[in-house]
C-alpha cells in the first residue's frame with residue numbers, strides 16, 4: 001500500500017475527526033456569537049498577554065532575568081531608549097547568561113569571557129545582528145549584510161586595505177591632519193568640551209585616510225557635523241519604518257549624501273591609479289591599486305583573481321561608508337577616554353615624553369613612520385590599557401540562526417538576539433588583576449592569554465574588527481605626538497569618571513580640556 005492510498009480504518013478516523021471538528025467549530029461559533037465586542041477585545045488582549053508571558057518563560061529557561069515580563073509586550077523598551085551604563089552593569093552582574101524581552105525580540109546577554117568568545121567564534125549558529133532600518137540606510141547591496149562564505153570571501157578582498165604595507169601609505173596624510181588639529185586645539189581660548197572636537201578630529205582623520213585629497217574640507221565639515229544623525233538612526237532600538245522628519249529619515253538622507261560623495265571620490269581615485277599611473281596615498285587608491293595588480297597578474301596567479309575582483313564606484317562607496325560607520329563612534333570614544341586618562345596622570349605623561357624623545361633620537365620633528373611607531377612600546381601600552389579599561393564597544397549584538405547550545409543547560413532559540421559583552425571580559429580579574437585600575441605597565445610583559453584570546457576589544461572570529469591594526473597605529477602615533485608637543489589640562493568634574501552610553505561610551509561631562517603648545521626641546525616647565 002502506498003502512502004497516498006487510504007484504508008477503511010483511516011477513512012473512519014477521518015470521518016470521526018471531521019465530525020468532532022465540526023462539533024467544536026459549531027460550539028466555538030455559538031460562544032463567539034454570544035460574546036459582546038468588549039468581551040472579545042478583553043479575551044484577545046488576555047490571550048496575547050498570556051502568549052507573550054508563556055513564550056518569555058519558555059525562552060528564558062534557567063537563565064537570569066526578570067521572573068515575568070513586568071511591562072507586557074513592550075518589556076523594558078522605554079529604558080532601552082535611554083541606556084544607562086549602571087543598568088547594563090547590573091545586568092551583566094546578574095549571571096553569565098541573562099535575558100530581557102522587548103516586544104517580540106528575545107534578547108540573551110552573555111557576560112562571561114568564555115561565553116563572549118564562544119559566541120563570536122560560532123558563525124555556524126550566529127551572525128551579526130543589524131537593526132531593521134540598517135538595510136535601508138546602508139542599502140541592501142552592502143557587504144556588511146553578507147554571511148558565511150560570501151562574507152569571508154569579501155573580507156579577504158578588504159584585508160589588504162589594512163595590511164602593514166597599506167598602513168605605511170596612510171601615515172603621511174594622517175600626520176598632516178594631526179598637526180593641523182593640534183594647532184587648532186592649542187589656539188582655542190581656554191577650556192572647552194572635547195567630545196565634539198574629538199568627533200570632528202576623528203571624522204577628518206578617517207575621511208582623509210579613506211578618501212585622501214579627493215574629499216574637500218567642506219565635504220568633511222558637512223559629514224562631521226551631521227554624522228551623529230547616522231549614529232542615532234542606527235541605534236539598536238529604533239522604529240523600523242522610516243517616517244519623514246524622524247531620526248531614521250534624517251539618518252538615511254545623510255547616509256545617501258555621504259555615499260554619493262564617496263562614489264565621486266572613488267571615480268577620481270580610479271583616474272589617478274589607472275589612467276595617471278599614480279601612487280596610492282589613501283584607502284581608495286590602495287583598493288584600486290590592488291584591483292589593478294590582480295588584473296595584471298591574474299593570468300599567472302588565478303588565486304589573485306579570486307581575491308580581488310573589479311569593484312564598482314558604488315560598491316566602494318558603500319564599503320567605505322561602513323568603515324566610517326564602524327570607526328567613527330568607537331574611535332571618538334577611545335580619543336575621549338585616552339586623553340582624559342593621560343591628562344589626569346602626570347607620571348604617564350612623563351613616561352610617554354621620555355619615550356618619544358628616545359625613539360626619535362631627540363629630534364621631535366622626525367616624521368612618523370610605521371617603524372617609528374612600532375618602537376613606541378610604552379605609548380602603545382597606554383593606548384592598549386585605555387582600550388581595556390574603557391572599551392568603546394561594550395556589546396556586539398548577534399542573531400541566532402539555528403538553536404544554539406550556548407552552555408550544557410541552555411540552548412538559545414532560533415531568531416533570538418544574543419549579545420556577547422566585551423566590558424566584563426576585559427575587566428575579568430583572572431586575566432587582568434586589579435581590573436578597575438589603569439595600569440599600562442601590565443602590557444610590558446603580557447601573561448597568559450591577556451593579549452590574545454582574552455583581548456576582545458575588537459571582537460574575535462570571522463567578523464573581528466577590520467581596522468584594529470590601523471587603530472593601534474593611529475592612536476599610538478597621535479598620542480605620542482600630542483603629548484610631546486602640548487600640555488593638556490583636564491578640568492575634572494564630578495561626572496568625569498561617569499560613563500555615558502551613546503552607541504559607544506564617553507565621559508558624562510563631555511570631557512573638558514585645555515591645551516597649550518609645548519616645546520619638547522625645552523626643559524620641563
Ligand code: HEM
Nearest residue numbers: 323326327330331334392393458459460463464465466467
Ligand atoms: C577604537 C576603535 C574601534 C573599536 C574598539 C572597534 C571594535 C570593533 C568590534 C568590537 C567589532 C565587532 C567584531 C566582532 O563582531 O567580532 C568591529 C567590527 C568592525 N570594525 Fe571596528 N572598531 C574600531 C575601529 C574601526 C575602524 C577605524 C575601522 C575601519 C577602518 C573599523 C572597521 C570595522 C569593520 C568593517 C567591522 C565589521 C567586520 C566584519 O563584519 O567583517 N573599526 N569593530
